[in-house]
Amino acid sequence: MSETTAPLRVEDDGHVRLWTLDRPDQRNPVTGADMIEAIEAAVDAANDDAQDGSLRVVVLTGAGSAFSSGGDVKAMRRGDPPFGGPVSGSREGYRRGVQRIPTAMARLDVPVVAAVNGPAVGAGCDLALMCDLRVASTSAFFAESFVQLGIVPGDGGAWLLSRLLGPTRASEMVLTGDRVDAQQALDWGLVNAVAEPDELLEVARALAGRVAKNPPSAVRMAKSLLRDAPEVSLRASLETAAAMQAVAHTTADHREAVDALLERRPGTYTGR
Incomplete structure (x- = not known):
């Protein structure tokens, strides 16, 4: 575009x-x-x-x-x-x-x-x-x-x-x-x-x-944690991170990233 x-x-x-x-x-x-x-x-x-x-x-x-x-x-x-x-x-x-x-x-x-x-x-x-x-x-x-x-x-x-x-x-x-x-x-x-x-x-x-080059949904969630960090307590940040991590573990991009690391190749990510 x-x-x-x-x-x-x-x-x-x-x-x-x-x-x-x-x-x-x-x-x-x-x-x-x-x-x-x-x-x-x-x-x-x-x-x-x-x-x-x-x-x-x-x-x-x-x-x-x-x-x-x-x-x-x-x-x-x-x-x-x-x-x-x-x-x-x-x-x-x-x-x-x-x-x-x-x-x-x-x-x-x-x-x-x-x-x-x-x-x-x-x-x-x-x-x-x-x-x-x-x-x-x-x-x-x-x-x-x-x-x-x-x-x-x-x-x-x-x-x-x-x-x-x-x-x-x-x-x-x-x-x-x-x-x-x-x-x-x-x-x-x-x-x-x-x-x-x-x-x-x-x-x-x-x-x-x-x-x-990184899985895009993980990058967006990581940015959100960074953006909110100065304004929330450690406890609140940990709770948010735990919820985000639970979601991240269910994604196809996470599975692809783990496979790519173990297979020593670049990952191919789709945002899903």
């Missing part, structure tokens, strides 16, 4: 789907209604296509030189909603606007690899943090730059960074708004790998392929 849905381009390559933020002339802002709706629609389509195992991993990148500039600063200057107007209306604008992106990404069943091809700033940085794995170009940097504009992370950035990096480094990024380059991001554990610009998608696809 290959389909263009402005402002998000969607392309399939085997079990991996590529999402490309496709507003390069604007450095791929994500706060507009059209982008928010496109991401929600892409998540819903991915969840539908994951059910039979045909879709197993998503790679997310940006067109042009930037991953995403985050919010539209010109719209902020004009005071366009939700950036201006009555406080109550602005608050509701965030709830009904950009905050729909973390909500959508949180319900995505398959893992997402962010291929961060350039600057990931503000809400664009947060979008990368919403992904499960990240590969950064050497030309990329991450900036939780909200305070430098006199605002706060309005789409979950403080929560995402604290969960990913811990309070000390999250505080440094959120309270200074300073850039973190690709190498520092790797050292901090913000990204899984760094690649030269012309090799970025190849490296991201290779990482996606390492995920996609």
Whole structure:
């Protein structure tokens, strides 16, 4: 499948789907209604296509030189909603606007690899943090730059960074708004790998392929356990894992995986 849905381009390559933020002339802002709706629609389509195992991993990148500039600063200057107007209306604008992106990404069943091809700033940085794995170009940097504009992370950035990096480094990024380059991001554990610009998608696809080769239902359940881990007790997580494991033992893919291991051959999985 290959389909263009402005402002998000969607392309399939085997079990991996590529999402490309496709507003390069604007450095791929994500706060507009059209982008928010496109991401929600892409998540819903991915969840539908994951059910039979045909879709197993998503790679997310940006067109042009930037991953995403985050919010539209010109719209902020004009005071366009939700950036201006009555406080109550602005608050509701965030709830009904950009905050729909973390909500959508949180319900995505398959893992997402962010291929961060350039600057990931503000809400664009947060979008990368919403992904499960990240590969950064050497030309990329991450900036939780909200305070430098006199605002706060309005789409979950403080929560995402604290969960990913811990309070000390999250505080440094959120309270200074300073850039973190690709190498520092790797050292901090913000990204899984760094690649030269012309090799970025190849490296991201290779990482996606390492995920996609595994039984897809087990991968989706494992992602669910990881996603919920910071918010539940060990006891609750163990109970969920036991229930998932009982289901996993009944699948044809589990039996195929065991046979393939004992027979020393690659497994062939169908999602059943």
